[in-house]
Amino acid sequence: MKGIYLDHAASAPLLPEVAEAMLDVMRDGPGNPSSLHAFGRAARARLTDARDRIAAKLNCKPSEIVFTSGGTESDNAAVIGASRALRRRGKTHIVVSAIEHHAVLHAADALEREGFAVTRVLPDSTGYIDPAAVEEALRPETGLVSVMWANNEVGTIQPIHQIGGRLKERGIVFHVDAVQALGAVPIDLQETPAGLVSFSAHKLGGPQGIGALYIAAGTPFESLIHGGSQERKRRAGTENVAAAWGFARAVELAVERMDQKSRRLAALRDRLEALLIGKLGPAGAIVNGRIGSRLPHVTNISFVGADTETLLMALDLEGIAAASGSACSSGSLERSHVLKAMGLPEERLKSAVRFSFGPSNTMEEIETAAEKIATIADRLRNK
Template identity: 55%
Template sequence: MERIYYDHAASSPMHPDVAAAMLEVMTGIVGNASSVHGYGRSARQLLNQSRDRIAEGIGCTASELVFTSGGTESDNAALFGAARAARKRGKSHIITTAIEHHAVLHTCEALELEGFQVTFLPVNEQGVVSAADIENAIKDDTALISVMYVNNETGTIQPVAEIGEIARSKGILFHVDAVQALGSLPIDLRQLPVDLMSFSAHKINGPQGVGALFVRKGISITTLLHGGLQERKRRPGTENVAGIVGFAKSFELSVNSMVIRKLSLDKLRYTWIERMKSIFGEDRVLLNSHAEQCVPHIVNLSFLGISSETMLMNLDLAGIAASSGSACTAGALEPSHVLQAMGLPQERLASSVRFSFGLGNTMEELESAAKKVETFMSRVRTNA
């Protein structure tokens, strides 16, 4: 059976060039990057080259980039690190949104148990937080604002530059989860008023289990882990050199192909929406995101009258991979906290499905997928 992967926002397939670069390291480099002998120096050289490549591409210095195990650790390190450091200065209030990834939301909830006060701001029906709401929520003891760049369930882009300017004018640290933005939007940290930014490799055709955290020079954060002196004492533990080399390669490939990929993904996204509307009916397929301020690889649709569970089950039986939301919660098939925060009615909550496109997807494959959907929907209607 033909298998079609439309869940790239959960994890993207590794690019062959990335796998080749990692294999070369795994079969040729045996040293620990912290060792002083020749083997260790070879590993350290690869680590430094990878850090330099990524730093240059996002507009920061190599010393501002900390390698982690992925987006979740980067979010945790940023929030726990910044909040606990700020508490020493008498700051204990955090502002975030109700649509953040659970790596941020659950970390904020954990910080509440430590005595921090957290304001969870709502968003509008298109999933966008208001910069004015952010500004109005600021208090004298506000230590940190955390807002994601691109929502992982809807693809909606948040006004991070505007929010960052507000945070900077008030002397408040600003963290951005850019996991879904990397490779889809240009990021220049020389221009963006952001103090902390989280990244992950496996969303850009890199390896799973590798990520990074940008920490602007002069920003003090407490360490999440304790052990060695790696990553300038900010993230102890032996670095995953092969994974980091793979991250750098996937980053290079994604940045260099960003413009042409956007054209291709825009076409896939637009065509998929139109094909779904032609199959289900124009008024029965609703878009759950901002119509324009969104990335091209994610589309969240509600199929009125058909439950998410029914859609996902039939898609899977037809060999099509999609999801009901974040990969961290999709297995539970519970209503999306993101769509709930957008204030969508129950009918849309219960019938939403996220499709996300990327490497390997083609228009020919999309047409095949649409025909599969058309076939199983005819069956569903007949049995209804």
């Protein structure tokens, strides 16, 4: 499909190297990794190798990686699975940041209906979560804290190591949603003070429908899916071997290319911002997020005087794909919960658009997109 795709944070195109790797597995023939015959053993070997390769790039034990159906399941399993296990120890209080993905926030809502107490920590106006604010929210009965590594809507990177270090001293389980961070920032799980970390393949050029949850050895956890004994009894269901193999290849490529890719994507992001501010003025195009500490591939811009949904429809007609925020909620007319939590004024809330970049984008595309975006925004403001 022709056009300019600026929505990689929703889903990145499948990398050719990943597609080829998956096809190799699919051509091998049938095989359930839990079967004892030769076909099953071959599938098990592929699955084990995929797990080993991901663990090597993230610096953790292969046994600490659990394959899931994606980031949403990984978040749900971490928040609900750990909280239910911790409840048996008298820990019935959860702390989450107010700018988490809905996979975390709605999981916390569900636990609240079960009787858990939930505290939601607000960010500052740049989407930054202050470690002191997290610490102030803690109680003697706090069992779990969940703060994402980097926000999926504005790109702000959180002080994960500072937050996690304080929680570790108190014996509180720390969950980190690293779905957008993987491949964009260095991740060393041995050096990360978190017991649970969520990942997804399709944000970095891997297949849709598969993710992973890192569960550090000794972390309290209760399985959400019951059935067979797959994934060391932590996630029942026949594993998707081809997807796991593709996920492993995507992780390898993302880690190996991260520095070069990050510099290139940051240049595209900065150029788009500069062009739009130059064309619309600093009051007409306002960048949302923490400028000095954010993901290289994400920018969130408010086009004051225009409406988000109208902007997105007009951009789509011009062949430009963008988003109003998380892809899981962008089909709704509801304003971004992230920007609301940041306390942004209404004129910025209702005119914000997220643009996110990937390896296929070129500087020429950015120049073209900027011209079209500015023209549309200006027309809508003067309508």
